[in-house]
Amino acid sequence: MKTQKVNEKKIRVWITILSIAIPLVVAVLFGYKIPNAEPLRFLPPIYATINGLTALFLIAAVIAIKEGNQKLHQNLMTTCILFSVAFLGMYVAYHMTSESTSYGGEGISRYFYFFILISHIALSIIIIPLVLITYSKSYFFKDFVAHKKWARFTFPIWLYVAVTGVIVYLMISPYYQ
Template sequence: MENVSLEKKMNKFIIAVSIIIPVAVAILFGVKLKDLGYNVAPLSFLPPIYATTNGITAVLLIAAVIAIKNGKRKLHERLMTGAIALSVAFLVMYVAYHMTSVSAVFGDANHNLILEDSEKLNIGSMRIFYLVILITHIILSIAIIPMVLITYVRALAQNFDKHKKIAKITFPIWLYVAVTGVVVYLMISPYYVY
């Protein structure tokens, strides 16, 4: 009974966090500190760091699945906690970068923040490929928030049957978000404005 009550207690928290994080990121994404009068240097060094954070998250997720399949529950817990911590670090760096820097435009080879017809021709269908990856990455990164929290709370509540069921859904989506975060960075990095 105690395990069920822990899950019920955490439900409101999970719902709140699952709404607050995407809304806050969307709002902060549009805020530029310079526009607010703050003289802040662009944090242009962050994208390769947060892309690496995504890559390490993917590795930790895979290692955590291997650990639990080999009966190493404590190692699994540590790896999953590390993956959550890295995801939070990614989020903080991502928002900090976008609050201090202009967003790159995929295909903008001359870095004027306008995708001109000649640039569109040069990148061709790669832009569609990039946008599909980016859009699915964004949508699933929002959807994964409650899934990760529910999965984590079920483990804390030692409700391992329910934990395992949702983890089978959470894992591939979270892995996709982590891997596509790296792919998006690699594709957009030539177009960053420094």
């Protein structure tokens, strides 16, 4: 029991470090441009697709666990985390080699775009500790009761972030150079 408390404390520390470090590193790298780098213009449709796949895998994972298939659920959730890491790497690489694209829509679509974009960014920061806590409850501690409680908050936010990532891409894609 004492070992589990020590491990849980260590994991909480790592979750806190990652939850702070990831957004900070992304913000710093987002503002840095690699001199004379070839713009990676092919990446946005790829990382938008990854967001779409994440959404589909999240839904499939919920279906799997409701059907009692814990192993499939775990594999799908692990894949969602890997998708998110891949998305983040591509997103940062794109923005380190390319200028940001401005949304060119007008009127109500402009307000809708910025609402979606801002909520997507804010929730993408919030989802980091939620995913790590939810995953650790199941994967490291086998505390499925706590995992289920956390998942009730984590799942809809993560799904929203994944779906709005696709929407943001679809709305801004006509304005890419």
